[in-house]
Amino acid sequence: MSVSNQxxxxxxxxxxxxxxxxxxxxxxxxxxxxxxxxxxxKLKINPHVADDLAYRVALxxxxxxxxGIGIFSAFRxxxxxKFIKRAPFRLAIGLLLLTWDLLASKLDILHLPFFPGPSSVxxxxxxxxxxxxLQTGFSIRLFxxxxxxxxxxxxxxxxxxxxxxxxxxxxMPVLKITGVIxxxxxxxxxxxxxxxxxxxxxxxxxxxxxxxxxxxTAQGMANTQKTYFEVAKTLGAKTxxxxxxxxxxxxxxxxxxxxxxANGLAFTMLVVSEMMGAKGGxxxxxxxxxxxxxxxxxxxxxxxxAVLFSLILKxxxxxxxxxxxxxxxxxxx
Amino acid sequence: xxxxxxxxxxxxxxxxxxNDNRVDALADxxxxxxxxxxxxxxxxxxxxxxxxxxxIAGLDTPQSGTLTLSGEPITEPDPNRGYVFQQGSLFPWLxxxxxxxxxxxxxxxxxxxxxxxxxxxxxxxxxGFEKSYPHQISGGMAQRVSxxxxxxxxxxxxxxxxxxxxxxxxTRADLQDKLLELWSRDRTTMVLVTHxxxxxxxxxxxxxxxxxxxxxxxxxxxxxxxxxxxxSEAEFLALRxxxxxxxxxxxxxxxxxxxx
Numbered sequence: 001m002s003v004s005n006q007x008x009x010x011x012x013x014x015x016x017x018x019x020x021x022x023x024x025x026x027x028x029x030x031x032x033x034x035x036x037x038x039x040x041x042k043l044k045i046n047p048h049v050a051d052d053l054a055y056r057v058a059l060x061x062x063x064x065x066x067x068g069i070g071i072f073s074a075f076r077x078x079x080x081x082k083f084i085k086r087a088p089f090r091l092a093i094g095l096l097l098l099t100w101d102l103l104a105s106k107l108d109i110l111h112l113p114f115f116p117g118p119s120s121v122x123x124x125x126x127x128x129x130x131x132x133x134l135q136t137g138f139s140i141r142l143f144x145x146x147x148x149x150x151x152x153x154x155x156x157x158x159x160x161x162x163x164x165x166x167x168x169x170x171x172m173p174v175l176k177i178t179g180v181i182x183x184x185x186x187x188x189x190x191x192x193x194x195x196x197x198x199x200x201x202x203x204x205x206x207x208x209x210x211x212x213x214x215x216x217t218a219q220g221m222a223n224t225q226k227t228y229f230e231v232a233k234t235l236g237a238k239t240x241x242x243x244x245x246x247x248x249x250x251x252x253x254x255x256x257x258x259x260x261x262a263n264g265l266a267f268t269m270l271v272v273s274e275m276m277g278a279k280g281g282x283x284x285x286x287x288x289x290x291x292x293x294x295x296x297x298x299x300x301x302x303x304x305x306a307v308l309f310s311l312i313l314k315x316x317x318x319x320x321x322x323x324x325x326x327x328x329x330x331x332x333x
Numbered sequence: 334x335x336x337x338x339x340x341x342x343x344x345x346x347x348x349x350x351x352n353d354n355r356v357d358a359l360a361d362x363x364x365x366x367x368x369x370x371x372x373x374x375x376x377x378x379x380x381x382x383x384x385x386x387x388x389i390a391g392l393d394t395p396q397s398g399t400l401t402l403s404g405e406p407i408t409e410p411d412p413n414r415g416y417v418f419q420q421g422s423l424f425p426w427l428x429x430x431x432x433x434x435x436x437x438x439x440x441x442x443x444x445x446x447x448x449x450x451x452x453x454x455x456x457x458x459x460x461g462f463e464k465s466y467p468h469q470i471s472g473g474m475a476q477r478v479s480x481x482x483x484x485x486x487x488x489x490x491x492x493x494x495x496x497x498x499x500x501x502x503x504t505r506a507d508l509q510d511k512l513l514e515l516w517s518r519d520r521t522t523m524v525l526v527t528h529x530x531x532x533x534x535x536x537x538x539x540x541x542x543x544x545x546x547x548x549x550x551x552x553x554x555x556x557x558x559x560x561x562x563x564x565s566e567a568e569f570l571a572l573r574x575x576x577x578x579x580x581x582x583x584x585x586x587x588x589x590x591x592x593x
Contacts, residue, residue, distance in 0.1 A: 230392055231422050235486060236412035237439035245438070249426040326426045328468040 014080045017087040018070045024094015025063040031098050032056055032119070035106040039117055042108070050105055050119035054126045059097070066090060116296035124300035136304055138280035139270065143312070146202040147266050150209020154262070155255060157210065158217020162251065163243055168218070179211030183269050187276060197278035204273050208265035209258075216258030220251025253327060256320045263316060267309050282308075338522050339366040339389065339490060344398030346384055357547030358384040359395070364541060364550060366490070369520040373533035374541045377580065381548020382526045386492050389524065390416045402489060412440055415483030415491045415521075420499040422479055423467040429478050430454065430463040436485040446485075453481040456518075457511065473504035477511065484515065490522040497532065509535055513560070530576050534569060535562050542579050552579055 033056075037049045073079035097118055104110040105117025124132060157175065160167040183204050190200040224247045232246050274283025282301045289297035346359040359381040366372050374382045387393040388400055391410040400407040402414065410416075423432050434450050437443040454460055457477040459470075467475055476496050483491055493512075497505040509532060516523055527533050533540045537556055544551045554576065558568055 225421075227418055227422050228424060230410070231416070231418065231424075231482075232435075232439055233392070233410040234390055234412065234414065234416035235436045235439035235482065236410075236441075241439050245435070246424070249424070252426065326428075326466045326468070 010077075010080070014074065014084065017084040018067075018074075021066050021070065021083070021087045021090045022063055022094075024091040024098070025059050025066070026094075028094050028098040028101060029056060029059045029063070031101055031106070032059070035102075037105045037117070037119065039105045039108040039110075040112055040120075043112060050117055051123050051126070052119045053123075055101075055119040055122040058122045062094075113293045113295045116299065120296040121299040121303070124297050132285070132300070132304070135280060135282050135285040135301075136308065138278070138284070139274065139282045139305075139308065142198060142201045142274070142278070142281055143205065143266065143270050145198075146205025146270070147209055147262070149202065150206035150262060150266065151213055151259060153206060154210045154213025154258065155217050157214035158251070158255070158258075159221070159243070159248065161214070162218035162221030163247065172218075175211060175214055179215065183207040183265070184272055187273065190273075191277045197273075197280075200277050201270070201273040201281075205266050205269050208269045209262040212261040212265070213255060213258035216254040216261075217251050220254030221247040223254075224250040253324055256324065259316060259320075263313060267305075271305070336368040337365055338368040338370075338403060339364075339524070340399075340401045341365070341385075341389070342399050344385075344388060344395045344400060346381070346388065346393065346395045359388075360547035360549050362398070362548070362550055364553075366522060366524060368489075369522055371516055371523045371525070371536055371538045372541060373525045373527055373537040373539070374543060375527055375530065375533045375576070375580070376543030376548075377545060378528070379545040379548070380543040381545070382543050383494055384548065385543075386416075386494050386524065386526050389490070390414055390492050392416070412436070412486040413489050415486060415488035417476070417479045417483055417491065417493045417496045419495045420472060420475070423475055423482075425467050428464050428466055429459055429470065429474075432467070432478050433481045433485055436482045440486060449485050453485050456515070457481045471504070472500050473508055476500065476508060480512070480515070484519075484521065487519075488521060490524060493523065493525045495526055495528065498528070505529075505532070512536065530573055530580075531564060534558075534572055534576070535564060540576065542576065 032052055037052065040048050040050060070083060073083040101118050104115050105119050110117075157171065161171050161175070162168075186204060186207060187200070190203050191197070194200040194203060228246050228250065229242055232242055237245070270281075271283040271286075274281035275287045278284050282305055286298050286301050289295070289301070341362060341364045344359055344362045345357070348356045348358055350356050362381070362385060364385075374385060376382050384393065388395055389402075389407065391407050391414065394408070407414070424435060427435060430450060433453055434443060434447065437446050437449070454463055457480065459474060459477060459481075462470060462474065467478075470478075479496070480491070480493075497508050500508065512523070513536060515521070523536075525533070525536065534556060540554045540556060541550055542552045542554065543549065554572075556572065558572070562569060
């Protein structure tokens with residue numbers, strides 16, 4: 001009897017929190033319809049009113065997304081708990097959008113061009129969806145070209161200095177000195193050497209990965225327990241086995257630490273190199289928008305970056321979890 | 334019927350420690366081991382028993398003297414002399430199955446002999462744990478995997494460096510029986526380093542007693558008790574007392590304790 005009561009209570013609580021999650025977005029949507037947009041009306045040059053359609057569709061999309069997650073979570077206790085835990089934050093997202101809309105688009109307390117309302121920002125997706133997609137594609141391409149070559153270069157250098165004493169003697173000091181130089185400093189040189197912005201960008205982004213990854217790889221290999229080498233030798237292993245099947249796997253946790261460190265640096269380098277040298281990418285898009293004071297486009301690009309970089313970090317974490325599944329405690333992150 | 338397998342002649346090994354002191358880990362040690370024999374080396378810490386085992390494995394080289402296996406001089410590690418470390422020697426990044434297979438992979442014969450992996454997993458009683466990683470299994474299981482990994486290479490001799498030193502007494506007794514089972518199955522020559530008198534008595538054909546500073550063999554006892562041996566029978570206990578006395582560990586006080 002009391003168990004079924006508890007169950008009913010738990011269900012009721014979940015429905016309550018589902019409403020809490022969704023109410024913010026509903027309120028934001030209501031606000032969008034309730035008051036007229038005034039921001040941009042008083043502009044001397046080119047007065048206009050933001051088009052609300054994209055923003056309203058986006059709000060409806062968020063509503064449906066969280067409703068969907070809610071329905072998905074409803075049938076399992078652990079998922080319900082997780083959903084309930086996140087409800088206040090999701091409510092805050094809705095309320096934040098509402099406040100932003102109110103202060104900027106509706107009441108014009110935040111002025112154009114620096115603080116456009118959410119309608120203008122989201123509307124960029126309708127204004128130039130293909131162009132924006134193309135720039136995002138350029139950024140993704142540059143990031144992966146640069147970062148992957150940085151990982152390969154870093155692990156390669158790391159193996160050299162982690163395994164060969166002579167390579168360590170000659171390369172390690174070079175790595176230590178050049179490694180502390182922020183990759184941005186190489187930009188003018190990269191631009192004049194590579195001519196094409198894409199190659200210069202690739203070079204600069206890969207430089208970000210090179211130092212931390214090489215350093216961590218070498219350290220991880222050097223930290224290999226002597227016992228592992230001895231075991232392998234008594235099993236009949238020769239040098240290639242000791243290097244690639246003992247020292248390198250032992251360095252994997254370190255390599256991923258290096259990759260995580262390099263990630264942040266690479267994001268920075270990516271945007272800077274696009275803003276300064278490249279002829280495409282989200283950084284380039286921001287520079288273009290700034291030249292004509294289209295700040296709402298800058299916000300749009302920033303939001304896309306936030307989503308894109310978060311997804312890349314998620315991807316790296318996913319790969320890390322898979323590769324390092326053998327590590328204690330890493331299984332249930 | 335006994336064939337000489339391992340021969341150690343006048344072997345000495347000296348270290349210089351960090352204070353520039355000369356440490357005679359082994360001084361003029363000679364020992365022979367027959368094919369199929371189970372020999373234990375016992376002694377207090379610092380008596381050079383592990384040093385001796387490492388020399389046999391080829392993980393270390395002596396300053397003087399010679400070591401041969403089937404007449405061939407020992408110069409470097411070889412899968413023909415399997416080695417089991419005290420603990421924590423499994424590759425943590427490989428599953429149980431792949432750790433055992435690493436014995437074959439290291440020699441480059443995995444493709445031809447991979448069917449042995451399942452056989453050894455069954456032999457050590459770890460069926461169902463093939464895909465587990467070392468941190469997910471117990472210390473006793475890990476040592477079984479270590480033993481299987483060395484045995485899958487069909488070594489002439491298996492060298493065991495206190496393989497049960499870190500295990501609780503139940504797990505230890507269990508692993509000792511497993512070791513005897515494996516030994517009677519293949520008659521792989523076993524050289525076991527231990528500091529546990531009971532363990533040496535329970536397992537060995539011969540017990541080599543070593544003393545420290547300098548490390549040398551003080552006595553070799555042949556144990557003729559029939560197997561399976563009983564740890565509580567009178568003869569076992571008498572031998573135990575005798576060995577403890579040789580190790581200068583036993584005192585008069587100890588005797589009544591066993592009489593209870």
